[in-house]
Amino acid sequence: MVATKAKIVIVGAGIAGLTAAHRLHAASHNLFDLTVFEADDHIGGRILTADFAGDRIEMGATWIHGIEGSPVYAIATEHNLLEESSCIWERMDGFPSDPLTVAEGGFTVNHDNLARPILSLYRRLMDDARTGDATSADRDPSVRAYLRRGLRQYQAACTISNTALGNDTLRLQALEESLFAMEECTERTCTSADNLSDLNLSAESEYREFPGDHITIAKGYSRIVEHLASALPPGTIRLGKKLSLVEWCSGDGASPPVRLHFSDDSAVDVDHVIVTVSLGVLKAGIGKEDGKGIKFDPALPDFKREAIGRLGFGVVDKLFMEVETESREAFPFVRLAFRQDLEEKASMRHASKIPWWIRKTESICPIYRESHVLLAWFAGKEAMCLESLDDKEIICGVHATLDGFLPSNRAGCRIASVKRSRWGTDPLFLGSYSYVSVASSVDDLDLMAEPLPRGKGDEVPRLQILFAGEATHRTHYSTTHGAYYSGIREADRLLRFYNDSEQLEISVDAILC
Numbered sequence: 456m457v458a459t460k461a462k463i464v465i466v467g468a469g470i471a472g473l474t475a476a477h478r479l480h481a482a483s484h485n486l487f488d489l490t491v492f493e494a495d496d497h498i499g500g501r502i503l504t505a506d507f508a509g510d511r512i513e514m515g516a517t518w519i520h521g522i523e524g525s526p527v528y529a530i531a532t533e534h535n536l537l538e539e540s541s542c543i544w545e546r547m548d549g550f551p552s553d554p555l556t557v558a559e560g561g562f563t564v565n566h567d568n569l570a571r572p573i574l575s576l577y578r579r580l581m582d583d584a585r586t587g588d589a590t591s592a593d594r595d596p597s598v599r600a601y602l603r604r605g606l607r608q609y610q611a612a613c614t615i616s617n618t619a620l621g622n623d624t625l626r627l628q629a630l631e632e633s634l635f636a637m638e639e640c641t642e643r644t645c646t647s648a649d650n651l652s653d654l655n656l657s658a659e660s661e662y663r664e665f666p667g668d669h670i671t672i673a674k675g676y677s678r679i680v681e682h683l684a685s686a687l688p689p690g691t692i693r694l695g696k697k698l699s700l701v702e703w704c705s706g707d708g709a710s711p712p713v714r715l716h717f718s719d720d721s722a723v724d725v726d727h728v729i730v731t732v733s734l735g736v737l738k739a740g741i742g743k744e745d746g747k748g749i750k751f752d753p754a755l756p757d758f759k760r761e762a763i764g765r766l767g768f769g770v771v772d773k774l775f776m777e778v779e780t781e782s783r784e785a786f787p788f789v790r791l792a793f794r795q796d797l798e799e800k801a802s803m804r805h806a807s808k809i810p811w812w813i814r815k816t817e818s819i820c821p822i823y824r825e826s827h828v829l830l831a832w833f834a835g836k837e838a839m840c841l842e843s844l845d846d847k848e849i850i851c852g853v854h855a856t857l858d859g860f861l862p863s864n865r866a867g868c869r870i871a872s873v874k875r876s877r878w879g880t881d882p883l884f885l886g887s888y889s890y891v892s893v894a895s896s897v898d899d900l901d902l903m904a905e906p907l908p909r910g911k912g913d914e915v916p917r918l919q920i921l922f923a924g925e926a927t928h929r930t931h932y933s934t935t936h937g938a939y940y941s942g943i944r945e946a947d948r949l950l951r952f953y954n955d956s957e958q959l960e961i962s963v964d965a966i967l968c
């Protein structure tokens with residue numbers, strides 16, 4: 456009997472795939488024949504640090520969402536990634552405590568009397584949703600219905616004390632609508648849900664965030680994945696290898712049981728594959744369109760296809776703008792309160808020169824005080840439109856927005872060049888991150904994580920196809936640390952499997968199927 460090493464392939468060199476590879480390599484003392492196949496020409500996936508107009512920027516993951524207990528923070532501190540003497544970086548100075556809130560038309564909104572109370576209302580509502588103290592509105596289980604009911608109740612309470620204001624009450628309420636909609640726009644970019652009517656309120660209470668500061672990484676987020684990759688033996692990661700088809704055990708006893716086909720017509724036979732591609736790529740694979748996503752033969756079982764189909768996966772993009780100003784003052788951190796009545800009145804919408812795709816952008820701000828690089832976030836349909844425009848059209852739209860909001864700053868201020876992400880159209884992602892839609896539940900995230908084939912009764916599942924990635928984590932989905940945990944989880948699943956000597960022998964005999 457010749458003892459052959461079990462062959463494990465990881466598909467995708469994002470943080471989930473690299474974490475799984477790192478863990479398997481560190482824990483198994485070369486027990487496995489391990490390869491990571493990545494379709495792109497670089498590692499990192501949705502973690503991508505870049506340069507623009509002399510500044511370091513993040514095209515994808517930007518924040519460590521709470522530092523206390525975060526494994527990403529642990530890597531960053533261990534490898535000294537949080538300090539940088541020679542360079543400046545995105546949000547190195549955190550968020551300003553007193554951003555300038557401007558309403559469409561160009562007047563500044565009083566922060567203490569107007570902007571702050573609406574922000575507090577919104578925060579209280581979302582905190583209640585997170586702690587499970589929220590009840591959904593009427594029969595509508597969405598976050599939007601819940602938030603809107605909260606605003607109506609707030610305004611009803613205020614109107615009673617404001618009746619003396621007459622028509623001013625209506626103007627005040629219109630402004631509150633604008634400010635509240637601005638906060639809802641941040642929720643769109645945080646969750647990637649195009650329409651908050653599609654975001655499941657009761658799932659919010661299961662979502663977990665780490666306590667402590669939210670910070671960015673001085674040396675760039677990409678350094679996190681580079682550290683994970685650097686511990687792997689040379690040659691472990693194969694770039695430019697796009698998986699197109701997974702043939703897995705249909706019970707014919709093939710050995711090893713899984714055959715992976717790549718777009719360059721090559722194929723490899725493996726004992727186990729850990730699939731870490733985005734939920735968007737998995738959705739494309741179960742869709743009808745040929746050549747998109749990854750196909751499975753036999754097809755994925757119903758429970759898996761249904762979870763993939765139900766969960767939400769939206770688009771979030773970042774637009775960076777190089778600004779040239781004659782003014783000596785730094786460009787302000789501006790929050791944009793768009794008029795909401797224009798949304799309903801199509802005729803007025805035409806009168807506004809500001810294009811529709813920018814009307815759900817919550818802020819335009821320098822990436823740190825004094826930077827000449829400005830940033831705006833986009834989500835949903837607006838993000839997809841942004842991806843399709845050429846640079847000139849984008850610049851034109853941004854100029855119209857500045858005209859409408861900052862008429863006085865506009866003199867001598869122009870956008871010279873832009874750079875934006877295209878996560879929605881990139882065939883290797885087809886979106887940005889996942890959310891629990893009203894059609895789904897957090898249980899679907901657990902179904903995403905289940906390996907295949909499913910064991911029957913007491914039978915130990917044979918672990919052919921395993922799933923990791925952001926969209927497989929029940930409480931930390933949509934984040935880098937959620938993806939990291941999922942990589943650990945699937946590596947440990949395989950380690951447990953081989954820790955059992957009986958399984959080891961089976962593998963040695965290579966009769967897994």
Ligand SMILES: Cc1cc2nc3c(=O)[nH]c(=O)nc-3n(C[C@H](O)[C@H](O)[C@H](O)COP(=O)(O)OP(=O)(O)OC[C@H]3O[C@@H](n4cnc5c(N)ncnc54)[C@H](O)[C@@H]3O)c2cc1C
Pocket residue numbers: 466467468469470471472492493494495498499500501502514515516517518519520696697698699731732733736748749771772773876878882883884886887888923924925926933934935936938
């Ligand atoms: C704009 C944006 C902002 C974000 N901001 C934050 C943030 O501030 N904080 C935070 O924690 N998270 C943030 N995220 C989310 C975070 O980036 C992701 O959750 C995380 O990086 C996902 O890692 P992953 O390994 O699961 O997937 P991915 O990074 O998508 O890795 C999967 C890999 O599979 C590859 N692949 C795809 N198809 C194939 C194929 N057919 N064959 C071979 N390889 C393939 C891809 O190229 C990719 O490298 C943000 C994401 C975006 C897009």
Ligand SMILES: *[C@@H]1O[C@H](CO)[C@@H](O)[C@H](O)[C@H]1NC(C)=O
Pocket residue numbers: 621622
């Ligand atoms: C309120 O607005 C309406 C319509 O613009 C106007 O006719 C009315 O006189 C206004 N009332 C007050 C109290 O200003």
Ligand SMILES: *[C@@H]1O[C@H](CO)[C@@H](O)[C@H](O)[C@H]1NC(C)=O
Pocket residue numbers: 650651652653
């Ligand atoms: C959001 O979804 C709701 C319910 O499906 C719909 O009525 C509404 O028009 C949608 N909003 C937008 C901006 O698409």
Ligand SMILES: *[C@@H]1O[C@H](CO)[C@@H](O)[C@H](O)[C@H]1NC(C)=O
Pocket residue numbers: 596655656657658891892893894895896897898
């Ligand atoms: C929303 O999520 C919860 C918890 O995950 C789930 O029980 C419920 O079925 C989901 N759907 C709706 C419409 O509430």
Ligand SMILES: *[C@@H]1O[C@H](CO)[C@@H](O)[C@H](O)[C@H]1NC(C)=O
Pocket residue numbers: 947950951954
């Ligand atoms: C392997 O088994 C040993 C002994 O049962 C146990 O202590 C160890 O934690 C296991 N390792 C893994 C990765 O499961």
